[in-house]
Amino acid sequence: MDPPPLSLRRPAWVAADPSVLGVALVYPMQGPGGIFGPGCEACARLAVEEVNGAGGVLGRELRLLEVDGGADPRRVAAEVEALVAAGAVQGVTGWHISSVRQALAPRVAHRVPYVYTALYEGGERTEGVFMTSETPAGQLLPAMRTLAEARNVRRWFVVGNDYVWPRATARAARRYARECRGRMCGEAYLPLGTDDFADVLRRIERTDADGVLMLLVGSDAVRFNRAFAAAGLDARALRLSTLMDESMLLGSGPGATADLFSTAGFFASLADGNSMDFHGRYAARFGADAPVPGSLGESCYEGVLLLAALIERARTLDVTAIGATADQVRYEGPRGLLGLDGRHVRQRIYLAEADGLDFSVVAQLPSPQRLV
Known part of the structure:
Protein backbone atom coordinates (compact mmCIF):
# COMPACT_ATOMS: atom_id res chain seq x y z
CA MET A 1 0.00 0.00 0.00
CA ASP A 2 1.26 3.47 -0.86
CA PRO A 3 2.05 5.80 2.03
CA PRO A 4 -0.23 8.81 2.40
CA PRO A 5 0.58 11.96 0.45
CA LEU A 6 2.91 14.42 2.14
CA SER A 7 0.36 17.22 1.88
CA LEU A 8 -2.56 17.54 -0.48
CA ARG A 9 -2.35 21.22 -1.26
CA ARG A 10 -5.34 21.71 -3.54
CA PRO A 11 -6.01 25.45 -3.72
CA ALA A 12 -9.57 26.30 -4.64
CA TRP A 13 -8.39 28.61 -7.42
CA VAL A 14 -6.91 25.69 -9.41
CA ALA A 15 -9.99 23.51 -9.61
CA ALA A 16 -12.50 26.36 -9.82
CA ASP A 17 -10.85 28.83 -12.19
CA PRO A 18 -10.69 27.73 -15.84
CA SER A 19 -8.32 30.61 -16.56
CA VAL A 20 -5.59 28.93 -14.48
CA LEU A 21 -3.27 26.09 -15.53
CA GLY A 22 -1.70 24.42 -12.51
CA VAL A 23 1.80 22.95 -12.74
CA ALA A 24 3.31 20.64 -10.14
CA LEU A 25 6.92 21.72 -9.59
CA VAL A 26 8.70 18.68 -8.14
CA TYR A 27 12.11 19.56 -6.71
CA PRO A 28 14.13 18.52 -3.62
CA MET A 29 13.39 20.43 -0.44
CA GLN A 30 15.29 17.94 1.74
CA GLY A 31 18.01 15.30 1.49
CA PRO A 32 21.21 15.53 -0.57
CA GLY A 33 19.51 17.43 -3.39
CA GLY A 34 18.11 20.07 -1.06
CA ILE A 35 21.30 22.11 -1.55
CA PHE A 36 20.13 23.26 -4.97
CA GLY A 37 16.38 23.25 -4.25
CA PRO A 38 16.19 27.03 -3.74
CA GLY A 39 17.72 27.59 -7.17
CA CYS A 40 15.22 25.21 -8.75
CA GLU A 41 12.30 27.08 -7.19
CA ALA A 42 13.58 30.55 -8.11
CA CYS A 43 14.35 29.65 -11.73
CA ALA A 44 10.96 27.98 -12.25
CA ARG A 45 9.16 30.92 -10.70
CA LEU A 46 10.96 33.37 -13.00
CA ALA A 47 9.96 31.31 -16.03
CA VAL A 48 6.31 31.21 -14.92
CA GLU A 49 6.24 34.97 -14.42
CA GLU A 50 7.71 35.53 -17.88
CA VAL A 51 5.32 33.10 -19.58
CA ASN A 52 2.37 34.77 -17.84
CA GLY A 53 3.69 38.21 -18.78
CA ALA A 54 3.61 37.11 -22.43
CA GLY A 55 -0.03 35.95 -22.24
CA GLY A 56 0.16 32.61 -20.47
CA VAL A 57 -0.49 29.22 -22.07
CA LEU A 58 -3.58 28.86 -24.27
CA GLY A 59 -4.73 32.08 -22.66
CA ARG A 60 -4.48 30.60 -19.17
CA GLU A 61 -2.27 31.76 -16.32
CA LEU A 62 0.41 29.32 -15.15
CA ARG A 63 0.59 28.74 -11.40
CA LEU A 64 3.03 26.49 -9.58
CA LEU A 65 2.23 23.93 -6.91
CA GLU A 66 5.42 22.91 -5.14
CA VAL A 67 6.00 19.25 -4.25
CA ASP A 68 8.98 18.00 -2.26
CA GLY A 69 10.88 15.78 -4.68
CA GLY A 70 13.42 14.93 -1.99
CA ALA A 71 10.94 12.69 -0.15
CA ASP A 72 10.47 8.96 -0.62
CA PRO A 73 9.70 8.33 -4.32
CA ARG A 74 6.43 6.51 -3.62
CA ARG A 75 5.21 9.38 -1.46
CA VAL A 76 6.12 11.94 -4.12
CA ALA A 77 4.27 9.93 -6.76
CA ALA A 78 1.22 9.56 -4.53
CA GLU A 79 1.08 13.30 -3.86
CA VAL A 80 1.40 14.32 -7.50
CA GLU A 81 -1.10 11.67 -8.63
CA ALA A 82 -3.60 12.98 -6.09
CA LEU A 83 -3.15 16.53 -7.37
CA VAL A 84 -3.69 15.36 -10.97
CA ALA A 85 -6.78 13.35 -10.00
CA ALA A 86 -8.21 16.38 -8.18
CA GLY A 87 -7.75 18.57 -11.25
CA ALA A 88 -5.32 20.76 -9.32
CA VAL A 89 -2.53 20.42 -11.88
CA GLN A 90 -2.50 19.98 -15.65
CA GLY A 91 1.26 19.52 -16.03
CA VAL A 92 4.33 18.38 -14.11
CA THR A 93 7.95 19.52 -14.26
CA GLY A 94 11.03 19.85 -12.08
CA TRP A 95 14.42 18.45 -11.08
CA HIS A 96 14.33 15.21 -9.06
CA ILE A 97 16.35 12.01 -9.07
CA SER A 98 15.59 9.10 -11.39
CA SER A 99 14.06 7.00 -8.61
CA VAL A 100 11.35 9.66 -8.26
CA ARG A 101 10.85 9.84 -12.03
CA GLN A 102 10.47 6.07 -12.26
CA ALA A 103 7.81 6.12 -9.54
CA LEU A 104 6.03 9.17 -10.92
CA ALA A 105 5.95 8.64 -14.69
CA PRO A 106 3.70 5.53 -14.80
CA ARG A 107 1.16 7.23 -12.56
CA VAL A 108 0.75 10.61 -14.24
CA ALA A 109 2.43 10.83 -17.66
CA HIS A 110 -0.52 9.31 -19.54
CA ARG A 111 -2.80 11.94 -18.00
CA VAL A 112 -0.80 15.19 -18.08
CA PRO A 113 2.43 16.26 -19.83
CA TYR A 114 5.50 15.66 -17.65
CA VAL A 115 8.72 17.57 -18.41
CA TYR A 116 11.66 16.03 -16.55
CA THR A 117 14.59 18.40 -16.18
CA ALA A 118 17.29 16.36 -14.42
CA LEU A 119 20.27 14.87 -16.20
CA TYR A 120 19.67 11.13 -16.14
CA GLU A 121 20.85 7.72 -17.30
CA GLY A 122 18.91 7.72 -20.61
CA GLY A 123 16.32 5.35 -21.98
CA GLU A 124 13.10 6.98 -20.73
CA ARG A 125 10.38 6.37 -23.33
CA THR A 126 7.12 6.65 -21.38
CA GLU A 127 4.48 8.45 -23.42
CA GLY A 128 3.93 11.92 -22.07
CA VAL A 129 7.44 12.31 -20.57
CA PHE A 130 9.75 14.91 -22.16
CA MET A 131 13.38 15.53 -21.11
CA THR A 132 15.26 18.84 -21.11
CA SER A 133 18.58 17.66 -19.72
CA GLU A 134 21.64 15.60 -20.47
CA THR A 135 22.24 11.86 -20.93
CA SER A 269 29.79 31.55 -16.27
CA LEU A 270 28.65 31.19 -19.89
CA ALA A 271 28.87 34.59 -21.54
CA ASP A 272 26.69 34.27 -24.64
CA GLY A 273 23.71 36.51 -25.28
CA ASN A 274 21.02 34.11 -24.08
CA SER A 275 22.71 33.28 -20.77
CA MET A 276 23.63 36.91 -20.04
CA ASP A 277 20.07 38.05 -20.67
CA PHE A 278 18.82 35.33 -18.33
CA HIS A 279 21.25 36.34 -15.57
CA GLY A 280 20.18 39.97 -15.92
CA ARG A 281 16.50 39.14 -15.54
CA TYR A 282 17.19 36.73 -12.68
CA ALA A 283 19.24 39.31 -10.76
CA ALA A 284 16.64 42.01 -11.37
CA ARG A 285 13.89 39.76 -10.03
CA PHE A 286 15.59 38.15 -7.02
CA GLY A 287 18.50 40.42 -6.12
CA ALA A 288 22.17 39.90 -5.39
CA ASP A 289 21.60 37.43 -2.54
CA ALA A 290 19.53 34.98 -4.61
CA PRO A 291 20.71 31.38 -5.07
CA VAL A 292 23.24 30.97 -7.87
CA PRO A 293 21.31 29.78 -10.95
CA GLY A 294 23.58 26.88 -11.90
CA SER A 295 22.75 24.12 -14.36
CA LEU A 296 20.51 22.19 -11.97
CA GLY A 297 18.36 25.13 -10.94
CA GLU A 298 18.34 26.59 -14.44
CA SER A 299 17.00 23.29 -15.77
CA CYS A 300 13.72 24.09 -14.01
CA TYR A 301 13.49 27.33 -16.01
CA GLU A 302 13.91 25.20 -19.15
CA GLY A 303 11.25 22.80 -17.89
CA VAL A 304 8.60 25.49 -17.58
CA LEU A 305 9.46 26.92 -21.01
CA LEU A 306 9.30 23.51 -22.68
CA LEU A 307 6.03 22.58 -20.98
CA ALA A 308 4.48 25.85 -22.14
CA ALA A 309 5.82 25.41 -25.68
CA LEU A 310 4.54 21.81 -25.93
CA ILE A 311 1.03 22.77 -24.90
CA GLU A 312 0.96 25.87 -27.11
CA ARG A 313 2.14 23.93 -30.16
CA ALA A 314 -0.47 21.19 -29.70
CA ARG A 315 -3.20 23.71 -28.74
CA THR A 316 -4.50 21.20 -26.22
CA LEU A 317 -3.65 19.50 -22.92
CA ASP A 318 -4.18 16.05 -24.43
CA VAL A 319 -0.99 14.04 -23.87
CA THR A 320 -1.26 12.05 -27.11
CA ALA A 321 -1.73 15.20 -29.18
CA ILE A 322 1.19 16.88 -27.42
CA GLY A 323 3.42 13.91 -28.20
CA ALA A 324 2.36 13.96 -31.86
CA THR A 325 3.55 17.55 -32.34
CA ALA A 326 6.56 17.50 -29.99
CA ASP A 327 9.18 17.23 -32.75
CA GLN A 328 7.87 20.52 -34.17
CA VAL A 329 8.38 22.43 -30.92
CA ARG A 330 11.03 25.14 -30.68
CA TYR A 331 11.66 27.38 -27.70
CA GLU A 332 14.35 29.88 -26.75
CA GLY A 333 15.89 30.21 -23.30
CA PRO A 334 19.24 30.55 -21.51
CA ARG A 335 20.61 27.54 -23.45
CA GLY A 336 19.66 29.05 -26.81
CA LEU A 337 17.07 28.06 -29.40
CA LEU A 338 16.25 24.41 -28.76
CA GLY A 339 14.12 21.64 -30.20
CA LEU A 340 13.29 18.03 -29.45
CA ASP A 341 14.61 14.76 -30.83
CA GLY A 342 12.74 11.69 -29.62
CA ARG A 343 11.27 13.68 -26.67
CA HIS A 344 14.78 14.76 -25.59
CA VAL A 345 16.00 18.33 -26.01
CA ARG A 346 19.04 18.49 -28.27
CA GLN A 347 21.47 21.08 -26.92
CA ARG A 348 25.10 22.13 -26.67
CA ILE A 349 27.12 20.43 -23.92
Whole structure:
Protein backbone atom coordinates (compact mmCIF):
# COMPACT_ATOMS: atom_id res chain seq x y z
CA MET A 1 0.00 0.00 0.00
CA ASP A 2 1.26 3.47 -0.86
CA PRO A 3 2.05 5.80 2.03
CA PRO A 4 -0.23 8.81 2.40
CA PRO A 5 0.58 11.96 0.45
CA LEU A 6 2.91 14.42 2.14
CA SER A 7 0.36 17.22 1.88
CA LEU A 8 -2.56 17.54 -0.48
CA ARG A 9 -2.35 21.22 -1.26
CA ARG A 10 -5.34 21.71 -3.54
CA PRO A 11 -6.01 25.45 -3.72
CA ALA A 12 -9.57 26.30 -4.64
CA TRP A 13 -8.39 28.61 -7.42
CA VAL A 14 -6.91 25.69 -9.41
CA ALA A 15 -9.99 23.51 -9.61
CA ALA A 16 -12.50 26.36 -9.82
CA ASP A 17 -10.85 28.83 -12.19
CA PRO A 18 -10.69 27.73 -15.84
CA SER A 19 -8.32 30.61 -16.56
CA VAL A 20 -5.59 28.93 -14.48
CA LEU A 21 -3.27 26.09 -15.53
CA GLY A 22 -1.70 24.42 -12.51
CA VAL A 23 1.80 22.95 -12.74
CA ALA A 24 3.31 20.64 -10.14
CA LEU A 25 6.92 21.72 -9.59
CA VAL A 26 8.70 18.68 -8.14
CA TYR A 27 12.11 19.56 -6.71
CA PRO A 28 14.13 18.52 -3.62
CA MET A 29 13.39 20.43 -0.44
CA GLN A 30 15.29 17.94 1.74
CA GLY A 31 18.01 15.30 1.49
CA PRO A 32 21.21 15.53 -0.57
CA GLY A 33 19.51 17.43 -3.39
CA GLY A 34 18.11 20.07 -1.06
CA ILE A 35 21.30 22.11 -1.55
CA PHE A 36 20.13 23.26 -4.97
CA GLY A 37 16.38 23.25 -4.25
CA PRO A 38 16.19 27.03 -3.74
CA GLY A 39 17.72 27.59 -7.17
CA CYS A 40 15.22 25.21 -8.75
CA GLU A 41 12.30 27.08 -7.19
CA ALA A 42 13.58 30.55 -8.11
CA CYS A 43 14.35 29.65 -11.73
CA ALA A 44 10.96 27.98 -12.25
CA ARG A 45 9.16 30.92 -10.70
CA LEU A 46 10.96 33.37 -13.00
CA ALA A 47 9.96 31.31 -16.03
CA VAL A 48 6.31 31.21 -14.92
CA GLU A 49 6.24 34.97 -14.42
CA GLU A 50 7.71 35.53 -17.88
CA VAL A 51 5.32 33.10 -19.58
CA ASN A 52 2.37 34.77 -17.84
CA GLY A 53 3.69 38.21 -18.78
CA ALA A 54 3.61 37.11 -22.43
CA GLY A 55 -0.03 35.95 -22.24
CA GLY A 56 0.16 32.61 -20.47
CA VAL A 57 -0.49 29.22 -22.07
CA LEU A 58 -3.58 28.86 -24.27
CA GLY A 59 -4.73 32.08 -22.66
CA ARG A 60 -4.48 30.60 -19.17
CA GLU A 61 -2.27 31.76 -16.32
CA LEU A 62 0.41 29.32 -15.15
CA ARG A 63 0.59 28.74 -11.40
CA LEU A 64 3.03 26.49 -9.58
CA LEU A 65 2.23 23.93 -6.91
CA GLU A 66 5.42 22.91 -5.14
CA VAL A 67 6.00 19.25 -4.25
CA ASP A 68 8.98 18.00 -2.26
CA GLY A 69 10.88 15.78 -4.68
CA GLY A 70 13.42 14.93 -1.99
CA ALA A 71 10.94 12.69 -0.15
CA ASP A 72 10.47 8.96 -0.62
CA PRO A 73 9.70 8.33 -4.32
CA ARG A 74 6.43 6.51 -3.62
CA ARG A 75 5.21 9.38 -1.46
CA VAL A 76 6.12 11.94 -4.12
CA ALA A 77 4.27 9.93 -6.76
CA ALA A 78 1.22 9.56 -4.53
CA GLU A 79 1.08 13.30 -3.86
CA VAL A 80 1.40 14.32 -7.50
CA GLU A 81 -1.10 11.67 -8.63
CA ALA A 82 -3.60 12.98 -6.09
CA LEU A 83 -3.15 16.53 -7.37
CA VAL A 84 -3.69 15.36 -10.97
CA ALA A 85 -6.78 13.35 -10.00
CA ALA A 86 -8.21 16.38 -8.18
CA GLY A 87 -7.75 18.57 -11.25
CA ALA A 88 -5.32 20.76 -9.32
CA VAL A 89 -2.53 20.42 -11.88
CA GLN A 90 -2.50 19.98 -15.65
CA GLY A 91 1.26 19.52 -16.03
CA VAL A 92 4.33 18.38 -14.11
CA THR A 93 7.95 19.52 -14.26
CA GLY A 94 11.03 19.85 -12.08
CA TRP A 95 14.42 18.45 -11.08
CA HIS A 96 14.33 15.21 -9.06
CA ILE A 97 16.35 12.01 -9.07
CA SER A 98 15.59 9.10 -11.39
CA SER A 99 14.06 7.00 -8.61
CA VAL A 100 11.35 9.66 -8.26
CA ARG A 101 10.85 9.84 -12.03
CA GLN A 102 10.47 6.07 -12.26
CA ALA A 103 7.81 6.12 -9.54
CA LEU A 104 6.03 9.17 -10.92
CA ALA A 105 5.95 8.64 -14.69
CA PRO A 106 3.70 5.53 -14.80
CA ARG A 107 1.16 7.23 -12.56
CA VAL A 108 0.75 10.61 -14.24
CA ALA A 109 2.43 10.83 -17.66
CA HIS A 110 -0.52 9.31 -19.54
CA ARG A 111 -2.80 11.94 -18.00
CA VAL A 112 -0.80 15.19 -18.08
CA PRO A 113 2.43 16.26 -19.83
CA TYR A 114 5.50 15.66 -17.65
CA VAL A 115 8.72 17.57 -18.41
CA TYR A 116 11.66 16.03 -16.55
CA THR A 117 14.59 18.40 -16.18
CA ALA A 118 17.29 16.36 -14.42
CA LEU A 119 20.27 14.87 -16.20
CA TYR A 120 19.67 11.13 -16.14
CA GLU A 121 20.85 7.72 -17.30
CA GLY A 122 18.91 7.72 -20.61
CA GLY A 123 16.32 5.35 -21.98
CA GLU A 124 13.10 6.98 -20.73
CA ARG A 125 10.38 6.37 -23.33
CA THR A 126 7.12 6.65 -21.38
CA GLU A 127 4.48 8.45 -23.42
CA GLY A 128 3.93 11.92 -22.07
CA VAL A 129 7.44 12.31 -20.57
CA PHE A 130 9.75 14.91 -22.16
CA MET A 131 13.38 15.53 -21.11
CA THR A 132 15.26 18.84 -21.11
CA SER A 133 18.58 17.66 -19.72
CA GLU A 134 21.64 15.60 -20.47
CA THR A 135 22.24 11.86 -20.93
CA PRO A 136 25.54 9.93 -20.80
CA ALA A 137 25.89 9.56 -24.58
CA GLY A 138 25.86 13.33 -25.10
CA GLN A 139 27.45 14.40 -21.85
CA LEU A 140 29.78 11.82 -20.34
CA LEU A 141 31.25 10.13 -23.40
CA PRO A 142 32.59 13.31 -25.06
CA ALA A 143 33.87 14.56 -21.69
CA MET A 144 35.81 11.35 -21.08
CA ARG A 145 37.22 11.51 -24.62
CA THR A 146 38.31 15.11 -24.13
CA LEU A 147 40.04 14.36 -20.83
CA ALA A 148 41.70 11.26 -22.28
CA GLU A 149 43.16 13.39 -25.08
CA ALA A 150 44.02 16.50 -23.07
CA ARG A 151 45.07 14.95 -19.77
CA ASN A 152 45.78 11.31 -20.72
CA VAL A 153 43.21 10.04 -18.20
CA ARG A 154 42.79 6.30 -18.81
CA ARG A 155 42.07 4.64 -15.46
CA TRP A 156 38.75 5.55 -13.86
CA PHE A 157 37.25 4.87 -10.44
CA VAL A 158 33.49 5.44 -10.04
CA VAL A 159 31.98 6.76 -6.80
CA GLY A 160 28.20 7.02 -6.90
CA ASN A 161 25.06 6.90 -4.84
CA ASP A 162 23.31 3.55 -4.84
CA TYR A 163 20.33 3.94 -7.17
CA VAL A 164 19.48 3.71 -10.84
CA TRP A 165 21.18 6.84 -12.26
CA PRO A 166 24.72 6.19 -10.94
CA ARG A 167 24.64 2.45 -11.63
CA ALA A 168 23.27 2.78 -15.17
CA THR A 169 25.65 5.65 -15.94
CA ALA A 170 28.58 3.60 -14.66
CA ARG A 171 27.65 0.75 -17.01
CA ALA A 172 27.87 3.22 -19.88
CA ALA A 173 31.13 4.62 -18.48
CA ARG A 174 32.76 1.17 -18.63
CA ARG A 175 32.13 1.11 -22.39
CA TYR A 176 33.26 4.69 -22.79
CA ALA A 177 36.51 4.01 -20.93
CA ARG A 178 37.31 1.18 -23.36
CA GLU A 179 36.48 3.44 -26.32
CA CYS A 180 39.00 5.92 -24.91
CA ARG A 181 41.67 3.19 -24.64
CA GLY A 182 41.27 3.07 -20.90
CA ARG A 183 39.58 0.96 -18.25
CA MET A 184 37.50 1.04 -15.09
CA CYS A 185 39.65 0.12 -12.10
CA GLY A 186 37.04 0.27 -9.34
CA GLU A 187 33.48 1.19 -8.39
CA ALA A 188 31.77 2.08 -5.12
CA TYR A 189 28.07 2.81 -4.47
CA LEU A 190 26.91 4.48 -1.29
CA PRO A 191 23.50 5.27 0.22
CA LEU A 192 22.05 8.72 -0.27
CA GLY A 193 23.07 10.81 2.71
CA THR A 194 26.50 9.21 3.19
CA ASP A 195 28.95 11.28 5.21
CA ASP A 196 31.80 8.80 5.80
CA PHE A 197 33.99 8.19 2.75
CA ALA A 198 37.04 6.73 4.49
CA ASP A 199 36.70 3.21 3.04
CA VAL A 200 36.12 4.51 -0.49
CA LEU A 201 39.10 6.84 -0.28
CA ARG A 202 41.33 3.96 0.84
CA ARG A 203 40.10 1.91 -2.13
CA ILE A 204 40.89 4.75 -4.54
CA GLU A 205 44.35 5.18 -2.98
CA ARG A 206 45.14 1.48 -3.50
CA THR A 207 44.33 1.68 -7.23
CA ASP A 208 46.22 3.41 -10.03
CA ALA A 209 43.23 5.59 -10.89
CA ASP A 210 44.05 8.90 -12.53
CA GLY A 211 40.40 9.92 -12.84
CA VAL A 212 37.45 9.66 -10.42
CA LEU A 213 33.97 9.75 -11.93
CA MET A 214 31.67 11.28 -9.32
CA LEU A 215 28.02 10.24 -9.56
CA LEU A 216 26.99 11.67 -6.20
CA VAL A 217 24.00 13.92 -5.49
CA GLY A 218 24.19 17.36 -3.91
CA SER A 219 25.53 17.48 -0.37
CA ASP A 220 26.94 13.93 -0.71
CA ALA A 221 29.23 15.25 -3.45
CA VAL A 222 30.12 18.25 -1.29
CA ARG A 223 31.24 16.02 1.58
CA PHE A 224 33.12 13.73 -0.80
CA ASN A 225 34.98 16.70 -2.32
CA ARG A 226 36.13 17.83 1.11
CA ALA A 227 37.21 14.33 2.15
CA PHE A 228 38.97 13.71 -1.19
CA ALA A 229 41.01 16.90 -0.88
CA ALA A 230 41.76 16.32 2.81
CA ALA A 231 43.19 12.89 1.90
CA GLY A 232 45.48 14.52 -0.68
CA LEU A 233 43.98 12.53 -3.53
CA ASP A 234 43.34 15.67 -5.57
CA ALA A 235 47.10 15.71 -6.26
CA ARG A 236 47.04 12.36 -8.07
CA ALA A 237 43.59 12.05 -9.74
CA LEU A 238 41.25 14.54 -11.33
CA ARG A 239 37.50 14.39 -10.70
CA LEU A 240 34.75 14.48 -13.30
CA SER A 241 31.08 14.91 -12.41
CA THR A 242 27.98 15.07 -14.56
CA LEU A 243 26.07 16.53 -11.60
CA MET A 244 28.05 19.41 -10.14
CA ASP A 245 26.92 23.01 -10.16
CA GLU A 246 28.04 26.25 -8.57
CA SER A 247 25.99 25.74 -5.39
CA MET A 248 27.92 22.51 -4.79
CA LEU A 249 31.24 24.31 -5.37
CA LEU A 250 30.24 26.88 -2.76
CA GLY A 251 29.42 24.09 -0.33
CA SER A 252 32.69 22.29 -1.04
CA GLY A 253 34.89 25.34 -0.50
CA PRO A 254 37.78 26.56 -2.67
CA GLY A 255 40.28 24.20 -1.05
CA ALA A 256 38.32 21.13 -2.18
CA THR A 257 37.78 21.88 -5.88
CA ALA A 258 41.25 21.61 -7.46
CA ASP A 259 41.29 19.55 -10.69
CA LEU A 260 37.52 19.12 -10.56
CA PHE A 261 35.61 19.05 -13.87
CA SER A 262 31.91 19.13 -14.64
CA THR A 263 29.97 18.63 -17.85
CA ALA A 264 26.53 20.12 -18.49
CA GLY A 265 24.38 22.07 -20.92
CA PHE A 266 24.59 25.24 -18.86
CA PHE A 267 27.03 26.98 -16.54
CA ALA A 268 26.51 30.29 -14.77
CA SER A 269 29.79 31.55 -16.27
CA LEU A 270 28.65 31.19 -19.89
CA ALA A 271 28.87 34.59 -21.54
CA ASP A 272 26.69 34.27 -24.64
CA GLY A 273 23.71 36.51 -25.28
CA ASN A 274 21.02 34.11 -24.08
CA SER A 275 22.71 33.28 -20.77
CA MET A 276 23.63 36.91 -20.04
CA ASP A 277 20.07 38.05 -20.67
CA PHE A 278 18.82 35.33 -18.33
CA HIS A 279 21.25 36.34 -15.57
CA GLY A 280 20.18 39.97 -15.92
CA ARG A 281 16.50 39.14 -15.54
CA TYR A 282 17.19 36.73 -12.68
CA ALA A 283 19.24 39.31 -10.76
CA ALA A 284 16.64 42.01 -11.37
CA ARG A 285 13.89 39.76 -10.03
CA PHE A 286 15.59 38.15 -7.02
CA GLY A 287 18.50 40.42 -6.12
CA ALA A 288 22.17 39.90 -5.39
CA ASP A 289 21.60 37.43 -2.54
CA ALA A 290 19.53 34.98 -4.61
CA PRO A 291 20.71 31.38 -5.07
CA VAL A 292 23.24 30.97 -7.87
CA PRO A 293 21.31 29.78 -10.95
CA GLY A 294 23.58 26.88 -11.90
CA SER A 295 22.75 24.12 -14.36
CA LEU A 296 20.51 22.19 -11.97
CA GLY A 297 18.36 25.13 -10.94
CA GLU A 298 18.34 26.59 -14.44
CA SER A 299 17.00 23.29 -15.77
CA CYS A 300 13.72 24.09 -14.01
CA TYR A 301 13.49 27.33 -16.01
CA GLU A 302 13.91 25.20 -19.15
CA GLY A 303 11.25 22.80 -17.89
CA VAL A 304 8.60 25.49 -17.58
CA LEU A 305 9.46 26.92 -21.01
CA LEU A 306 9.30 23.51 -22.68
CA LEU A 307 6.03 22.58 -20.98
CA ALA A 308 4.48 25.85 -22.14
CA ALA A 309 5.82 25.41 -25.68
CA LEU A 310 4.54 21.81 -25.93
CA ILE A 311 1.03 22.77 -24.90
CA GLU A 312 0.96 25.87 -27.11
CA ARG A 313 2.14 23.93 -30.16
CA ALA A 314 -0.47 21.19 -29.70
CA ARG A 315 -3.20 23.71 -28.74
CA THR A 316 -4.50 21.20 -26.22
CA LEU A 317 -3.65 19.50 -22.92
CA ASP A 318 -4.18 16.05 -24.43
CA VAL A 319 -0.99 14.04 -23.87
CA THR A 320 -1.26 12.05 -27.11
CA ALA A 321 -1.73 15.20 -29.18
CA ILE A 322 1.19 16.88 -27.42
CA GLY A 323 3.42 13.91 -28.20
CA ALA A 324 2.36 13.96 -31.86
CA THR A 325 3.55 17.55 -32.34
CA ALA A 326 6.56 17.50 -29.99
CA ASP A 327 9.18 17.23 -32.75
CA GLN A 328 7.87 20.52 -34.17
CA VAL A 329 8.38 22.43 -30.92
CA ARG A 330 11.03 25.14 -30.68
CA TYR A 331 11.66 27.38 -27.70
CA GLU A 332 14.35 29.88 -26.75
CA GLY A 333 15.89 30.21 -23.30
CA PRO A 334 19.24 30.55 -21.51
CA ARG A 335 20.61 27.54 -23.45
CA GLY A 336 19.66 29.05 -26.81
CA LEU A 337 17.07 28.06 -29.40
CA LEU A 338 16.25 24.41 -28.76
CA GLY A 339 14.12 21.64 -30.20
CA LEU A 340 13.29 18.03 -29.45
CA ASP A 341 14.61 14.76 -30.83
CA GLY A 342 12.74 11.69 -29.62
CA ARG A 343 11.27 13.68 -26.67
CA HIS A 344 14.78 14.76 -25.59
CA VAL A 345 16.00 18.33 -26.01
CA ARG A 346 19.04 18.49 -28.27
CA GLN A 347 21.47 21.08 -26.92
CA ARG A 348 25.10 22.13 -26.67
CA ILE A 349 27.12 20.43 -23.92
CA TYR A 350 30.15 22.00 -22.24
CA LEU A 351 33.11 20.84 -20.17
CA ALA A 352 34.11 23.17 -17.35
CA GLU A 353 36.87 23.19 -14.75
CA ALA A 354 36.37 24.44 -11.23
CA ASP A 355 38.23 27.67 -10.48
CA GLY A 356 37.75 28.09 -6.77
CA LEU A 357 34.04 28.69 -6.32
CA ASP A 358 33.16 29.13 -9.99
CA PHE A 359 33.39 27.12 -13.19
CA SER A 360 35.48 28.10 -16.19
CA VAL A 361 34.16 26.59 -19.42
CA VAL A 362 37.09 24.98 -21.24
CA ALA A 363 35.35 23.33 -24.21
CA GLN A 364 32.11 22.87 -26.06
CA LEU A 365 31.88 19.12 -26.51
CA PRO A 366 31.13 17.49 -29.88
CA SER A 367 27.52 16.50 -30.43
CA PRO A 368 26.75 12.75 -30.43
CA GLN A 369 24.87 10.93 -33.17
CA ARG A 370 22.27 9.81 -30.64
CA LEU A 371 20.95 11.23 -27.39
CA VAL A 372 20.13 8.06 -25.43
